[in-house]
Amino acid sequence: MSIIDQRWAEAGRIWNEQQFDLRVEAVNGWETDGFDRMSRTCFMDVGADTTEAMVYAINFIPGTADLSGDPEFAEPDWQGPEPEETAVFGYSINLDERGQFYADVRDTEGNSIFEIKTPEEGGDPGFEDLGMRHKDDLSGLRDHLVSLGVLERDAELLPLAEFERRIEPEDDSLGMGM
Known part of the structure; x- marks a missing residue:
């Protein structure tokens, strides 16, 4: 044998x-x-x-x-891939005074992937062209960016403060509870 x-x-x-x-x-x-x-x-x-x-x-x-x-x-190795995390982007208003406006959409690496500017800043005339009802209409902007292919359909677009909280690792290495 x-x-x-x-x-x-x-x-x-x-x-x-x-x-x-x-x-x-x-x-x-x-x-x-x-x-x-x-x-x-x-x-x-x-x-x-x-x-x-x-x-x-x-x-x-x-x-x-x-x-x-x-x-x-x-347990077997073939349980399947880990679910992919939803892509997250941040919306930052960088300038908003006296008719001038400049904002951008950022990825988690801090790269600006889309900019919104008034004509004074070298941009387009209005938010309506971007699907936005007002400067803080992230839902309208997200839908517009999806239609352009800039964002995936399941991507999240968050205000800057919430975006930064989401992407910053919680570090309590000093044990200070901060």
């Missing part, structure tokens, strides 16, 4: 002798990494009509059908 056949037989024997704390609802076939590891995904009954995927793995001493340590039992 080849080493591969011996490993398949040993994996089956160990699986059949394994005592689990939870009931096995379903199990996939054995997979090998092509070297010295065999694993299978099993689905354990965790109660309330719920199953949880787990990976049962066996490692062999290279070139033999002898086990290298105890079988491993862990």
